[in-house]
């Protein structure tokens with residue numbers, strides 16, 4: 019059983035697809051043409067039915083997204099943000115937390131979303147394009163394109179010797195790749211607001227099934243932090 023420590027946390031890590039945003043970027047890229055085929059592959063991975071590395075490149079090879087296809091996903095991430103994501107991230111930043119996105123999605127759109135939210139630290143999978151904008155492959159060496167990759171990144175996020183990288187980490191995510199990283203964080207919150215994945219929920223100590231980031235407040239903040247937020251009108255709505 020994975021241990022679970024209560025707040026406060028120094029670092030808050032979010033998954034992107036089906037967590038911050040209600041979409042799966044790869045399904046968005048697939049569009050109607052490849053939707054069924056890709057949907058099946060993605061569901062297999064997210065529910066633990068197939069290792070990510072077997073599927074990651076195959077999905078991109080099927081879709082072969084252009085630069086503008088990929089840019090569009092960034093805009094879609096913003097359009098499909100869950101309620102109160104911006105407010106929650108604002109409160110975390112106000113309290114001086116380090117906020118990070120660790121995603122198996124593609125780096126350009128996840129960075130676009132992060133910039134929108136004022137999040138500076140992003141880990142995702144790079145993608146390459148030919149000069150005309152056509153698909154030229156992805157960052158095959160990225161840990162995030164294979165099973166066991168998220169734990170690898172999460173481990174590098176903490177460093178007891180570095181005060182800016184020390185302190186407890188909480189991770190919020192919906193997939194089995196997030197669950198894999200649970201042993202390396204103080205708390206893992208299984209997020210089921212969009213997709214409640216049985217394989218993840220079965221093993222998680224802390225779960226949230228509400229598609230509104232206000233529901234994460236009790237899992238991420240200490241009572242004292244909540245009181246601090248309550249004293250600020252701009253953050254009070256998050257606590258309602």
Ligand SMILES: [Mg+2]
Pocket residue numbers: 033034035036037191192193
């Ligand atoms: Mg996800």
